[in-house]
Amino acid sequence: MTGPPLTMNRVIHAAVRRDLERLSTALGRMQDGDRDRARALERAFANLRTELTHHHEGEDTHIWPMLARVGVDGALLEAMEGEHHAMADALAVTSLDMATVARSGSAADAAAARASIERTRLVVERHLQHEENELEPRLTPHLGTPEWEAVEKKLSRQPPRVAGRFFAWLTDGISDEHRAFLRTAVPAPVVVVLARTFGRRYYRDVAPVWRA
Incomplete structure (x- = not known):
């Protein structure tokens, strides 16, 4: 049995889940007194927080209003926004x-921070599952419509440094399946150029954290 169709939203969600798992594991393994490692993990968490916040701001600003205009249940959209605030x-x-x-x-x-990560992980996972199970099926019929294309255009208007950081983060450890999907959504050369040119800070400050 095949699972639900891949979407860009699910690829982003997978990256969020990946980083929360990485952070929990790394904090659990951190040696007492290793402030360099602790500072590196703080940087990695800050990057995840930035990406997740940016993702949800885009939904709140562009996607939820579009769905409201096409008649999606207002109570569901209010729940989504409330979950964003909780996260x-x-x-x-x-x-x-x-x-x-x-x-x-x-x-x-480190143990306290790991417990905090796990609490946040529960809040995040509750929302991601709710969005994937309840919201995405209501969005799918509108993909490809003029209304959705207008939203996509707005979401794609990002400064190069923002887009570069995003693609560098998204593709760091991405699965083959998700990478193949990403190529259908964004031309591979665009991803590479943006990530390698404008995502250099991610490769310098965050990516090495996961190789340690």
Whole structure:
């Protein structure tokens, strides 16, 4: 039995899940007193928070209003927006916990930060599943319509540094299946040029965190 069709949304969700798993694992393995490692993990979390926040701001600003205009249940859209706020709150708390372990490098603070990551992970996963199971089926009939194409155009208007960071992050550890899908959505040379030219800071500051 095949699963639901891939979408760009699901590819992004997979990257979010990947990083939360990476962070939890890395914090669990961190040695007591390793402040360099703790600071590196704080940078990686900050990058994830930036990408997830940007993704949800795009949905709140462009996708939900379009769906409201075509008659999608307003209560569902309100629930989506409320879940975005809950995730923002959870991410803010975890950011403080990551800053604490970055300052101390202690095993105790690493354990606390890992617990915080896991709490945030639950909040995020609850939303991702809700969106994939309830919202995406209501969006799918509108893909390819003029209304959706207008939304896609707005979402694609990103400064090169934002797009470059996004593609560098998205493709760092991406599965073969998701990479193949990405090529159908964005020409591979565009992804490579943006990531390698404008995503260099990600490759310098974040990608090495996962190779350590």
